[in-house]
Amino acid sequence: MSIAWTNRMLLLVALGLAALYLFPLYWMYVTSLKTGSEIFATPPGMFPASPQWSNFVYVWETRNMGRFLWNSTIIASGTMALTAILGTGCAYVLARYRNGWIDLALFLVLMLQVLPASLMITPIFVGFSQIGLLNYPQLAVILAVTAKAMPFFVVLVRATFMSVPGELEEAALVDGNSRIGAFWFIVLPLARNGILVSAILIFMQAFGEFVYSKSMIQASELQPASVGLNTFMGPNTTEWGNIMAYATIYVTPILAAFVLLQRRIVSGLTSGALK
Amino acid sequence: MTAQIELKNVEKYYGAYHALKNIDLSIAKGQFVALVGPSGCGKSTLLRSLAGLETITSGAIHIAGERVNDLPPRKRDVAMVFQSYALYPHMNVMDNLTYSMRLKRKPRAEIEAAAKEVAETIGLSHLLDRFPRELSGGQRQRVAMGRAIIRNPKAFLFDEPLSNLDASLRVHMRKEVRALHNRLGATSVYVTHDQIEAMTMADHVVVMRDGIIEQQGAPLDLYAHPANQFVAGFIGSPAMNFVDARISESGEAARLNLPGEPLIPLNGSYPPGRSVIVGLRPEHLSVVGPDAGLALKVSMVESVGSASYISCSATPELSFVVEGTTRLRSGDSVHLAIDPDHVHVFDAKTRLAIGVVN
Numbered sequence: 001m002s003i004a005w006t007n008r009m010l011l012l013v014a015l016g017l018a019a020l021y022l023f024p025l026y027w028m029y030v031t032s033l034k035t036g037s038e039i040f041a042t043p044p045g046m047f048p049a050s051p052q053w054s055n056f057v058y059v060w061e062t063r064n065m066g067r068f069l070w071n072s073t074i075i076a077s078g079t080m081a082l083t084a085i086l087g088t089g090c091a092y093v094l095a096r097y098r099n100g101w102i103d104l105a106l107f108l109v110l111m112l113q114v115l116p117a118s119l120m121i122t123p124i125f126v127g128f129s130q131i132g133l134l135n136y137p138q139l140a141v142i143l144a145v146t147a148k149a150m151p152f153f154v155v156l157v158r159a160t161f162m163s164v165p166g167e168l169e170e171a172a173l174v175d176g177n178s179r180i181g182a183f184w185f186i187v188l189p190l191a192r193n194g195i196l197v198s199a200i201l202i203f204m205q206a207f208g209e210f211v212y213s214k215s216m217i218q219a220s221e222l223q224p225a226s227v228g229l230n231t232f233m234g235p236n237t238t239e240w241g242n243i244m245a246y247a248t249i250y251v252t253p254i255l256a257a258f259v260l261l262q263r264r265i266v267s268g269l270t271s272g273a274l275k
Numbered sequence: 276m277t278a279q280i281e282l283k284n285v286e287k288y289y290g291a292y293h294a295l296k297n298i299d300l301s302i303a304k305g306q307f308v309a310l311v312g313p314s315g316c317g318k319s320t321l322l323r324s325l326a327g328l329e330t331i332t333s334g335a336i337h338i339a340g341e342r343v344n345d346l347p348p349r350k351r352d353v354a355m356v357f358q359s360y361a362l363y364p365h366m367n368v369m370d371n372l373t374y375s376m377r378l379k380r381k382p383r384a385e386i387e388a389a390a391k392e393v394a395e396t397i398g399l400s401h402l403l404d405r406f407p408r409e410l411s412g413g414q415r416q417r418v419a420m421g422r423a424i425i426r427n428p429k430a431f432l433f434d435e436p437l438s439n440l441d442a443s444l445r446v447h448m449r450k451e452v453r454a455l456h457n458r459l460g461a462t463s464v465y466v467t468h469d470q471i472e473a474m475t476m477a478d479h480v481v482v483m484r485d486g487i488i489e490q491q492g493a494p495l496d497l498y499a500h501p502a503n504q505f506v507a508g509f510i511g512s513p514a515m516n517f518v519d520a521r522i523s524e525s526g527e528a529a530r531l532n533l534p535g536e537p538l539i540p541l542n543g544s545y546p547p548g549r550s551v552i553v554g555l556r557p558e559h560l561s562v563v564g565p566d567a568g569l570a571l572k573v574s575m576v577e578s579v580g581s582a583s584y585i586s587c588s589a590t591p592e593l594s595f596v597v598e599g600t601t602r603l604r605s606g607d608s609v610h611l612a613i614d615p616d617h618v619h620v621f622d623a624k625t626r627l628a629i630g631v632v633n
Binding site for chain 1: 326327328347348349353354355357358359361362363364365374375378379422426432
């Protein structure tokens, strides 16, 4: 087999896998536009015969989606802001100093990343309830999600900081800047891309967060869209069209943002690795 | 002459590693001092300690009479030019040049005037809007210099600023840096591993090795009177030849440890019978007729047109220089005469230069 042939085969395999991977997303969009009878038709149609655009309006109004999405935004923004503020300094220190303690700290940070949310939720819930944090459920969720997202952020942003040459900082110090000034005006602007991208990824992750919100937020007017979607579904659900419309409304903005920022995200993630 | 920079008993440890050992150095105002030595000799550490980027373990550093040991870099009023130039990538040339002035919140008019003047000095007036990534290596180097000049500091510190340039540009910039120094009359400390840079640019050369100052002095003094074998081998290109030898009974000649044990005359009297190392600079060996001098076999000829560098097969290898081209070929026999005025004698054990015994 020639190289061109191999490449073509590999491309075909890649396309096949991508299609397989993206099929649920496609099915969500298609189902959201189908009528009730179409959804249960065998064999299922790949395209809706008469798109039911009214599904979206109906779901938005009856399920109070504005409220849910707003709550999701609050939690995601809070998580992003807190992670960025706390994590940037941490990542900077981990990037600039090299010794055994730093290695240990990095190891612990990565350990945290390994623990699944569904395992962590019980101790977090007990702890938060004891100090009364559950009276501010959204804040509680923001704190919990921040703790969960932090390692990811720190590791990414650390790589970004490591790509900023230390000599620039030293030049700034000699030029008359303080240590903090050099960080703020020289290092931070140069690491901006990496930090922004990591923060956006954290936002997206927090926007879809479910386990902590479901467990800690009882009041439905404070719940995020992920929990709202979950309450929509019951054991006897047949409204798949509406549920998929809900999911579509929920997912599309994140998806759109990702597609728009895709190039920056990729370059931001690899900038540390390539330099 | 008052000392602009003075180091007294400066010691620096990195953990157990002793990076600077009891450094004493006094640099006069307006002097151009080169710190030179092989990598890891501590020259960069010394420079960074002057800048305040490293803290010294003990000793004292004075800049313009003020003790700066515990001052952060920004309070020392020194400017530094880095090997990588360290230009701020997110600022254009104008902003790079004026960064220090803007930090001091100088009035805008003053900043602009200074930037214009410096840009003219370094010949970059037309590039003020460019970003560092849009400049060539030489231009970046100039911006880095300009950023130092605009500060009018108490001292300029150069950390191998020319080593990232290609050979011809390096020779050109060497002259420019020196001319700039002459014009500004500022005190400069220049770190380099290239002894030619040190010799050509500096008024005062400090040769370092393993954290100690091996010798310091005017460039040609180091060349003519190296204090030990290390300095002798480090200064001068091509490098000095070293041959084991023993001082003759008379004390006025040395018997070289070469086949036939040739005897070479020395200028002056040395302790008879002492084991020594004789240093012979390639440029002080000359070809003579077949009945005199050291008889050797040519092993390699490297000709660059203006001069030819010829190596002879001996243990250790001996090399010499002749002006212009040569007819000598590998395998030819050659006889070399040695000028007794230019023979360096070092003790075989301590490797220190042995003075003439009168």
